[in-house]
Amino acid sequence: MDLLLILTYAALCVAIFKIFHIPLNKWTVPTAVLGGILIIGALIFTMNYNHPYxxxxxxxxxxxxVIPVVSGQVIEVPVKGNELIQKGDILFRIDPTPFTYRVKSIKAQLIAAKGDRARITELIKRSFGTQRELEATIARTDDLQAQLDHAQYELDNTIVRAPSKGFVAQVSLRPGMMATKLPLRPSMIFIPDEGQYFAAWMRQNSLLRLVVGDEAEVAFDAIPGKVFKGKVASVLSVIGEGQVQPSGTLTSYTGSPPPGRVPVVIEINDPDFTQYRDFVPGGAYGQAAVYSQHFHHIGMMRKILLRMAAWMNYIFPFH
Known part of the structure; x- marks a missing residue:
């Protein structure tokens, strides 16, 4: 944008010098140069301050x-990558054999415990048993029932289902692999179908002109030459560089200062964006500009700059 302003000002100066036959001397030329520096500098400063980019x-x-509740060998993976599925659809199955045996074993023990409970109850009626024996038998029965419920829960969870509507990205799980319930090693990554949000990382001094509801525009690298309208949905009040968690180490300054940009969520409400949504993958890069209510006419410069950047996305190297 600065180059465009310089070229425009230079063209105007040439036109004025020729039309009005102004001589080129040590007064007119420096005056034109210094005037251009002041005018262009003031325009750029006003634009950057009032219309952040x-x-x-x-x-x-x-x-x-996707982390299974139980660990075991995978026997089936019916889901396909990037295919929209509904909540409850099967993602993969774990071999239920050991869990089935566990359920059968506890059921057998529970049947025996219930029989002991019935016999003790009958003996108490005939004054051949004690209340302590009955209480121990009841406790044993309740414990086995809880174990059976837990074993049945694990058996039911050998079938891993979709938590909501969405899709699985990059299905690399195969039958024969081990699926574990360790949280550090998920078996799949599930992407819920709940929409995405666009966040621009603004400089901290831009907070002076960032107000929720202000007009904004977005340009994606994936869609050259297109600029979409939106509005500022929220300005997050904290940034990651300042977070502190309990530890045995005191907070201290190390290294160079962090960038410390502020995330600003922009809601894209341009109706034209719906036909291009499929061309914008999750995680796509873009550029954004926010137009405040101050010096609104200067915002035209920012709009020109953003559109120039959008057209520049047509230029990329080939290898």
């Missing part, structure tokens, strides 16, 4: 790690 923006989405 970020070249660092991304389309974010939520991913759900």
């Amino acid at each position: 970020s070249e660092v923006a991304r389309y974010y989405f939520v991913s759900v790690p």
Whole structure:
């Protein structure tokens, strides 16, 4: 944008010098140069301050790690990658054999315990048993019932189902592999069908002109030459660089200062965006500009700049 302003000002100066036959001397030329520096500098400063821009923006989405409740050998993976499925559809099955044996074993023990309970109850009626024996038998029966419920719960969860409507990205699980319930090693990554949100990382000094509801525009690298309208949905009040968690180490300064940009969520409400939504993958890069109510006419410069950047996305190297 600065180059465009310089070229425009230079063209105007040439036209004025020629039309009005202004001589080129040590007074007129420096005056024109200094005047251009002041005018262009003032325009750029006013634009940057009142209409913030970020070249660092991304389309974010939520991913759900699929971790089975039980560990075991995978015997079937019916789901396909990037295929929309409904809540409750089967993602994969774990071999239920050991869990079935466990249920059968506890059921057999429970039947025996219930029989002992019935016999003790009958002996108490005939004054051959004690209340202590009955209480121990009841406790044993209740314990086995709880174990049976837990074993049945594990057996039911050998079938891993979709937590909601969505799709699984990059299905690399195969029959014969071991699926574990360790949280650090999910078996799949599930992407809920709940929409995505666009966040622009603005500089901290731009907070002076960031107000929820202000007009905004977004340009995606994946869609060259297109700019979509939106509005500021929220300005997050905290940034990751400042978070502190309980530990045995005191907070201290190390290394260079962090970038510390502020995430600003922009809601894209342009109706034209619906036909391009499939061309924007989750995590896609973009650029964003916010137009405040101050010096609204200067915002035209920012709009031109953003559209120039969108057209520049047509230019990329080939290998």
